[in-house]
Amino acid sequence: MGLLKRSFLYLFRKWKISILLLLILFMVVTLTLSGIAVLNAEEQKTEEFKEATGTSFSIERNYGSGEMETDEKGNTYLKSDAITEDMIKEIGSIEGISGYNATVESIACVLKDGKYIPHSKDDLVGWDEVDSHTMSITNINSKYSNYFISNIFELVEGEHITEDTENSIIVSDAYAKKNNLKIGDTLTVVNDPQNDDPFVDVKIIGIFRVITDAVDDSDGKKIYDLAAYFEYNDYVFLSNDLANKLYVNYDDAGNGVFDVVDFYVSNPENLDSIIQEVKSIKDINWKNFNIYADDEVYQNTEESVDNSSTLIISLIVIAIIVSISIINIIVFMSIKERRREIGILLSIGKSKAIIMFQFIIEMMIIAGIAFTGSYFFSKLIAGNLGKAFGKVAESVIIQNEQVMMVSVIGISILLAIVILSCIPIMKRKPRIILTKM
Amino acid sequence: MSILEVKDLEYAYSRDSIVFKNINVNLEEGKMYAILGHSGCGKTTFLSLLGGLDTPTKGEILFNGENIENYGLARHRKNNVSFIFQSYNLIDYLTPAENVSIASKLPPKPILEKVGLKDEEIKRNVLKLSGGQQQRVAIARALASEAPVLLADEPTGNLDEENANSIINILKDCSHKMNKCVVIVTHSKDLAKQADVIFRLWKGKLQIEN
Numbered sequence A: 001m002g003l004l005k006r007s008f009l010y011l012f013r014k015w016k017i018s019i020l021l022l023l024i025l026f027m028v029v030t031l032t033l034s035g036i037a038v039l040n041a042e043e044q045k046t047e048e049f050k051e052a053t054g055t056s057f058s059i060e061r062n063y064g065s066g067e068m069e070t071d072e073k074g075n076t077y078l079k080s081d082a083i084t085e086d087m088i089k090e091i092g093s094i095e096g097i098s099g100y101n102a103t104v105e106s107i108a109c110v111l112k113d114g115k116y117i118p119h120s121k122d123d124l125v126g127w128d129e130v131d132s133h134t135m136s137i138t139n140i141n142s143k144y145s146n147y148f149i150s151n152i153f154e155l156v157e158g159e160h161i162t163e164d165t166e167n168s169i170i171v172s173d174a175y176a177k178k179n180n181l182k183i184g185d186t187l188t189v190v191n192d193p194q195n196d197d198p199f200v201d202v203k204i205i206g207i208f209r210v211i212t213d214a215v216d217d218s219d220g221k222k223i224y225d226l227a228a229y230f231e232y233n234d235y236v237f238l239s240n241d242l243a244n245k246l247y248v249n250y251d252d253a254g255n256g257v258f259d260v261v262d263f264y265v266s267n268p269e270n271l272d273s274i275i276q277e278v279k280s281i282k283d284i285n286w287k288n289f290n291i292y293a294d295d296e297v298y299q300n301t302e303e304s305v306d307n308s309s310t311l312i313i314s315l316i317v318i319a320i321i322v323s324i325s326i327i328n329i330i331v332f333m334s335i336k337e338r339r340r341e342i343g344i345l346l347s348i349g350k351s352k353a354i355i356m357f358q359f360i361i362e363m364m365i366i367a368g369i370a371f372t373g374s375y376f377f378s379k380l381i382a383g384n385l386g387k388a389f390g391k392v393a394e395s396v397i398i399q400n401e402q403v404m405m406v407s408v409i410g411i412s413i414l415l416a417i418v419i420l421s422c423i424p425i426m427k428r429k430p431r432i433i434l435t436k437m
Numbered sequence B: 001m002s003i004l005e006v007k008d009l010e011y012a013y014s015r016d017s018i019v020f021k022n023i024n025v026n027l028e029e030g031k032m033y034a035i036l037g038h039s040g041c042g043k044t045t046f047l048s049l050l051g052g053l054d055t056p057t058k059g060e061i062l063f064n065g066e067n068i069e070n071y072g073l074a075r076h077r078k079n080n081v082s083f084i085f086q087s088y089n090l091i092d093y094l095t096p097a098e099n100v101s102i103a104s105k106l107p108p109k110p111i112l113e114k115v116g117l118k119d120e121e122i123k124r125n126v127l128k129l130s131g132g133q134q135q136r137v138a139i140a141r142a143l144a145s146e147a148p149v150l151l152a153d154e155p156t157g158n159l160d161e162e163n164a165n166s167i168i169n170i171l172k173d174c175s176h177k178m179n180k181c182v183v184i185v186t187h188s189k190d191l192a193k194q195a196d197v198i199f200r201l202w203k204g205k206l207q208i209e210n
């Protein structure tokens, strides 16, 4: 009688032990595979979230230091250092910073073919230049503008403004539709035509869409709120060079200086260390600037992600430990009970290795069935299990590499259990094994 | 010619507890041997050494002139000898027929019938057989083996007189008709008398008894 036949006869005739082992393995592997799938979905969601929100820190001009000064035209401005483009470039080149943006928010009138054009909702009747004011924001990198980062706007056509972009404008789809605008069209912008401000030609390089009406909380902190007067659809984004070209009559806006710059960090975990690095730059007088981290949103999600991941990992670990212990006891007891069989097989000339191999084959048959069953069953239930942890069912996927990993580790553990359970008997001489029966 | 040669055999559990020593004996094919001796004198130990289930402290055992340790003990057990133990001879998840088949390719049924098992008993779970019936399955397994040496440790201990006699006759046929070398350990002098040669293990020595 062959080894394989003996293995099958054992599994069938001692079906209670076989079924018990099968069920335990099936449960723990299913739980592990589904749990890992949920963890993956969790991680993926966090990654996406991190990418979407980004984590940033801001450098702000310290309005509390330095004195105010009034120039001959009667404009009042702060004497202390402002944030310069060189300073932004220096900080922006630190490793781990994915991007930055600085803005100057103002208002600008927009003309097409020499005529002032209306807002997205306004009528053309009785139109004049004052009604043609838009909320204009100059950007170094419009991709990192709060409006795009916070998913208030979404670029639907064309491209974003970058450091190298010049004389460019991004408008909303509603604004474009109202005024028959398309990418590549030329417009003219002017800050205040009644103040002898220059007219500058700009080219439309992108069109955005308003995707949420979410109100930006930070607006509340501003001295006055331009944004309150404008519909989102009447916002325009201008390339950074235009600040110098448009606001020539105003000393502190333009001229390549900024009040606030936002820096985006690719890995939120590095935020603190990067801020420390920025603070250690010697040629910046930190008395004149405030630096603060803006990772509240990240911290909150990180915490909730950590909580549910910890729960899932604990469940998996407990299930694995408990089931390994139970399987270990069952296997150890059943092999101990097979002492007589081991003795008899030894007496008819089977080697110890062959006898152990039979036990291993039996375990592998059970494991094979249990793991295959678990694989298909977890595919069925992982989605629903994910729902219990607030995941979208479709995002919870059993990945083949992970099935492989769980199988390899699981089978190694089972092998170890069988071999270790055999050792107390196998290390003895056949006569001792037989006489102790 | 002798198939098993025992030379200067000694076995000790420790320095102070020597079970036997200086045993020299030659065993031949076609003969039945009986070993008598009081309980604990070392009969099972001696049989285990002959069958390669253990290794002697001193001396050697030759099978057809070759040291069995050199030949390989597992190989020796597989090809040269078959065992019948004092008790618990069977694998519990196998039927009597399957228990006979683990060591032999011969059809098990005729052999099981020869030792007196009925058709229905052959297919029964071995744990549901009586002690005597189980012992007869074990004997059938040894008979099914083609090994030239049969070692039996009190094979009739669990059997009534009638069954014991029939088993002894079968073992006798085994040696005389099938030309095997049969070694039986027994307490019963009557059974021992059936053997061609009777040994007595006494105070660590193996002596021929007349």
Ligand SMILES: Nc1ncnc2c1ncn2[C@@H]1O[C@H](COP(=O)(O)OP(=O)(O)OP(=O)(O)O)[C@@H](O)[C@H]1O
Pocket: B013, B017, B019, B037, B038, B039, B040, B041, B042, B043, B044, B045, B046
């Ligand atoms: N593991 C052991 N350690 C120490 N002494 C042992 C061990 N196993 C057996 N013995 C002793 O070795 C001696 C021989 O044992 P053995 O089983 O060969 O006797 P036996 O002649 O077969 O007895 P019985 O007729 O009762 O079966 C006994 O005195 C026994 O107590």
Ligand SMILES: [Mg+2]
Pocket: B043, B044, B045, B086, B153
């Ligand atoms: Mg004994």
